[in-house]
Amino acid sequence: MILLTPTLVLLCMFYVVIALLPLIGGIVNLAHGRGFLLNLSIACGFLALSIFGLQFINILRVRLFSRPIGMLEAFKFHRYVGYAGAGFAVAHLFILLAIDRKYWSLFDLATTPTRAKLAIAATAALVVLIASTVWRQQLRIPYRRWHILHWMLATMVFGFGLAHAILVNYYLQDKLEQLVWMSLGALFVLAAIWMRFVNPIIRVRQRWQVTGLTEAPKDVFELNLRAVGAGPGRFSGLQFLPGQFAWVVAGRSPFSISANPFSIASSAERPENLRFIIRANAGYTTALRTLRQGAHVYLDGPHGTFTPDADASGPLILIGAGVGMTPLLSMIETLADRRSSRECVLILAARSEQDMIGADHVERLLERLPLTVHYHFSSRNDGRRLDQATIRGWLPRDLADAECFICGSANFMDICEDAMQQAGMDRRRVRTERFSMV
Numbered sequence: 001m002i003l004l005t006p007t008l009v010l011l012c013m014f015y016v017v018i019a020l021l022p023l024i025g026g027i028v029n030l031a032h033g034r035g036f037l038l039n040l041s042i043a044c045g046f047l048a049l050s051i052f053g054l055q056f057i058n059i060l061r062v063r064l065f066s067r068p069i070g071m072l073e074a075f076k077f078h079r080y081v082g083y084a085g086a087g088f089a090v091a092h093l094f095i096l097l098a099i100d101r102k103y104w105s106l107f108d109l110a111t112t113p114t115r116a117k118l119a120i121a122a123t124a125a126l127v128v129l130i131a132s133t134v135w136r137q138q139l140r141i142p143y144r145r146w147h148i149l150h151w152m153l154a155t156m157v158f159g160f161g162l163a164h165a166i167l168v169n170y171y172l173q174d175k176l177e178q179l180v181w182m183s184l185g186a187l188f189v190l191a192a193i194w195m196r197f198v199n200p201i202i203r204v205r206q207r208w209q210v211t212g213l214t215e216a217p218k219d220v221f222e223l224n225l226r227a228v229g230a231g232p233g234r235f236s237g238l239q240f241l242p243g244q245f246a247w248v249v250a251g252r253s254p255f256s257i258s259a260n261p262f263s264i265a266s267s268a269e270r271p272e273n274l275r276f277i278i279r280a281n282a283g284y285t286t287a288l289r290t291l292r293q294g295a296h297v298y299l300d301g302p303h304g305t306f307t308p309d310a311d312a313s314g315p316l317i318l319i320g321a322g323v324g325m326t327p328l329l330s331m332i333e334t335l336a337d338r339r340s341s342r343e344c345v346l347i348l349a350a351r352s353e354q355d356m357i358g359a360d361h362v363e364r365l366l367e368r369l370p371l372t373v374h375y376h377f378s379s380r381n382d383g384r385r386l387d388q389a390t391i392r393g394w395l396p397r398d399l400a401d402a403e404c405f406i407c408g409s410a411n412f413m414d415i416c417e418d419a420m421q422q423a424g425m426d427r428r429r430v431r432t433e434r435f436s437m438v
């Protein structure tokens, strides 16, 4: 659940103003002679273009944007706003075609002017962009290839679209109108430069070194990192909140496009020593698993809003399955390091004891925290998975000031959320973290 903070309200207003800015020229210098429908079509085209430009900004991994809304929500927003932009682009085209049959001839590539060719190219790029995103898994496009393709297509959509608007030259003759588009273009280019160049440059001096890599059951491994040169007055590690995550970039350079997100599984009180617990599924995670001691790694973070309220004193209920227990481990380790007296209930689910991830870390914390741990092994319950009734039976009596954090597969989280609702817990205090972002 997203809290409506003043920063978030300001960001939304900023977004709406920028998206609507190109319409100002049309409102000030409205050419009535063009007719309502043509003006409406142009307005839709401008809206689509400014939304596509803003798409470069709303996924920027800067705290100003990611903190109030959360990176996962920002990605969701990016997707839905992208569909809205596509809707305006389609409306722009369809209204035009409905106005007069003469516009149909613009599809004849042999005779059509450059401005129309640019619009066709932008539309084609948009169609490929949406199809490759929606059906990425069905089309079996590896994430990294899709990521590069997505950037290229997005740049083409915006670049061709802007060139089309400039050549058509409606509502772009006026100095103010030109200034608006030049500023917007510059803003979007700057955003792309920030993401691809400035952000990595900042990280060049923030290197991490692998201090250990330990194998765990079920293709899971633990990656321990130490900030290179950490010490007083120098790089002091990653100041994060328990439950947050970072993009891990392995290799010689922080410019690498290969970076996957992982929750930090260690205490926020030790920002110079980080632990990640990772399941090696495929390409990138398998490569991470081969990192040697001393290898260098870069981190982009911290990100995420899956973090407990530092001032809360009510019970903290944490429910996790598989690698979903990693952000929860960070939460309880941090509380232990802070000598917190907050009551914690940790519910962990796995197929069997052998499959349980991070249990050794949890056991070590039992003496340092008022922590109650409940394990559910489906192998010991006739294959039955953790259900609502079992969860409810393990909850503290008084849930009035409790906070609940759930992380695991989508199905698992649905069951846990239902259980918390049935137990009468306020929905706003139940938080979930999905490990699938795109």
Ligand SMILES: Cc1cc2nc3c(=O)[nH]c(=O)nc-3n(C[C@H](O)[C@H](O)[C@H](O)COP(=O)(O)OP(=O)(O)OC[C@H]3O[C@@H](n4cnc5c(N)ncnc54)[C@H](O)[C@@H]3O)c2cc1C
Pocket (backbone or CB within 6 Å): 142, 143, 144, 245, 247, 259, 260, 261, 262, 263, 264, 277, 278, 279, 280, 281, 282, 283, 284, 285, 286, 304, 323, 326, 327, 434, 435, 436, 437, 438
């Ligand atoms: C907030 C968050 C926290 C996570 N924490 C953990 C954790 O603690 N431990 C763990 O094992 N897994 C975690 N994951 C899942 C983990 O990121 C993916 O399972 C992993 O990246 C898959 O990599 P791969 O090499 O196996 O496959 P890939 O083929 O590289 O990727 C498989 C899928 O992972 C996702 N993915 C890959 N790279 C990115 C990226 N740069 N940005 C967004 N999504 C991407 C995509 O959905 C992709 O289809 C987390 C995911 C998120 C979103």
